[in-house]
Amino acid sequence: MNAASVRARWEDLPHEVRALVQARLGSPVVEVVYPGGGFTQGLAVRVRCADGSEVFLKAADLAAAMASHYRAEAVVGEHLPAAVAPQLMWSLEASGWIVNAFEAVRGREPDLRPGSADLSPVLDVVGALERELTPCPVPAVGPVGETLSLLVGHWDRLAAAPEGPDAWTVARRAQR
Secondary structure (H helix, E strand, C coil): CCCCCCCCCHHHCCHHHHHHHHHHHCCCEEEEECCCCCCCCCEEEEEEECCCCEEEEEEEECCCCCHHHHHHHHHHHCCCCCCCCCCEEEEEEECCEEEEEEECCCCCCCCCCCCCCCHHHHHHHHHHHHHHCCCCCCCCCCCHHHHHHHHCCHHHHHHCCCCCCCHHHHHHHHHC
16 A cells, blocks of 8 residues: 555553453464554554464554544454455453454455456455345444445545645545
């Protein structure tokens, strides 16, 4: 991703949270891999445990505005089929943090430039999403049109942003 943020590190989690995570994993963490990309300051890591197992962890400080997204991801993750998303293994809140643990899946960011060999497989995944998520498997989630209607006007604000390389960043920061 071109617009990555500075993410939290494993060591940034309070000691008590790391201890709880390792207890839930059932084995001590021996390696932490920080994938590239991302748009939040939350933790995103693939950890390898002493027993050889691997898990993808996402975590956020509950005081951060984005913490609500991590809670929502945990709720939605419980209902997503394996055909479209890594399995949510568990979620916990402790010492002012939320941690979501997912099945570790190896991969890379697709190349979405015109002519890329990745485009066809990406479109196949979009088709699988439509098949697997219609009807929506998450109880009490309204039609996508209701959710997307909240975004109306964001493109207009971006288009009106001052010219320059930081127009997107300036527009995003103004919304916080």
